[in-house]
Amino acid sequence: MKVAIASGKGGTGKTTVATNLAKVAAAEGCTAAYLDCDVEEPNGRLFLKPTVDKQRSIDKLLPAVDLGRCTFCGRCSQACRYGAIACVGKQVLVFAELCHSCGGCTLACPVDAIREVPKSIGELLLGMAGPIRFVEGRLNVGEAMSPPAIRAVKSSTHHAPRDDLRHTECDQYNEADLTIFDCPPGTSCPVIESVRGSDLVLLVTEPTPFGLNDLQLAVEMVRTLKLPLAVVLNRCDIGDDRVRRYCAGQRIPILAEIPDDRAVAEAYCRGQLASDAAPSFAGRIRSLLGRILKGAA
Numbered sequence: 585m586k587v588a589i590a591s592g593k594g595g596t597g598k599t600t601v602a603t604n605l606a607k608v609a610a611a612e613g614c615t616a617a618y619l620d621c622d623v624e625e626p627n628g629r630l631f632l633k634p635t636v637d638k639q640r641s642i643d644k645l646l647p648a649v650d651l652g653r654c655t656f657c658g659r660c661s662q663a664c665r666y667g668a669i670a671c672v673g674k675q676v677l678v679f680a681e682l683c684h685s686c687g688g689c690t691l692a693c694p695v696d697a698i699r700e701v702p703k704s705i706g707e708l709l710l711g712m713a714g715p716i717r718f719v720e721g722r723l724n725v726g727e728a729m730s731p732p733a734i735r736a737v738k739s740s741t742h743h744a745p746r747d748d749l750r751h752t753e754c755d756q757y758n759e760a761d762l763t764i765f766d767c768p769p770g771t772s773c774p775v776i777e778s779v780r781g782s783d784l785v786l787l788v789t790e791p792t793p794f795g796l797n798d799l800q801l802a803v804e805m806v807r808t809l810k811l812p813l814a815v816v817l818n819r820c821d822i823g824d825d826r827v828r829r830y831c832a833g834q835r836i837p838i839l840a841e842i843p844d845d846r847a848v849a850e851a852y853c854r855g856q857l858a859s860d861a862a863p864s865f866a867g868r869i870r871s872l873l874g875r876i877l878k879g880a881a
């Protein structure tokens with residue numbers, strides 16, 4: 585089962601839920617994989633402390649123009665929807681930050697003057713956190729578009745040659761009982777790329793006016809994608825009951841309510857998994873796992 589852990593805004597406890605869910609699932613005998621799709625700010629590794637045994641570049645393809653062949657007809661710039669290539673006099677300019685690597689200009693060129701060349705936009709890290717298969721994507725500082733890096737994280741075993749991973753690890757990833765996508769916050773393109781293909785989107789929120797507002801935006805996004813969704817209410821003993829009433833009205837199941845707990849906050853500050861430090865928290869995550877695996881959403 586593939587579960588995307590997302591939230592309309594940052595700081596709701598998304599990574600806390602994602603990392604502890606992976607840990608508890610593994611402790612309960614499930615095979616678990618944790619994929620950090622928050623490529624602009626990956627931090628799951630601070631808590632899972634994986635051993636990284638493979639590291640490689642994430643590339644995107646950019647057009648490179650052979651000016652010796654080019655007739656400066658301008659068809660490539662007419663074909664590009666993103667304004668990423670421009671034919672100006674006897675020059676063809678490529679704006680790498682705008683390019684979506686769609687290959688349209690290559691197809692449009694009548695004289696085959698364009699070839700696609702790889703450009704590194706980040707790094708992919710593969711390893712194990714105890715029994716948990718761990719994958720992290722890291723976007724280079726200054727790179728504008730994270731979806732290609734997120735795609736690389738989610739399809740890492742497809743991109744990797746078979747012998748790039750130990751056989752058992754590869755099997756463990758592909759056949760994991762639970763694969764967790766730890767998504768970036770918000771509702772924009774990186775989040776859409778991260779939740780795509782999941783069996784359940786778990787939205788982590790708080791019972792505050794900000795939490796409700798951002799939850800509503802996230803619900804709208806997930807419903808547009810026609811994916812099953814459920815809610816985890818973190819710090820459930822603060823704020824008011826508007827999130828609960830909204831979920832009831834929208835028929836969105838709340839799979840877990842997690843009270844504010846100093847032991848959880850202290851574990852977080854130490855870079856420790858809260859399920860190791862706070863037994864009551866671990867119990868709630870175990871119960872959440874049971875409801876997910878039973879298909880409660």
Ligand code: SF4
Nearest residue numbers: 654655657658660693
């Ligand atoms: S479509 Fe090809 S030939 Fe025409 S301007 Fe672009 S690169 Fe040059």
Ligand code: SF4
Nearest residue numbers: 664683684686687689
């Ligand atoms: S690959 Fe696509 S986005 Fe990039 S320059 Fe060519 S047409 Fe534009």
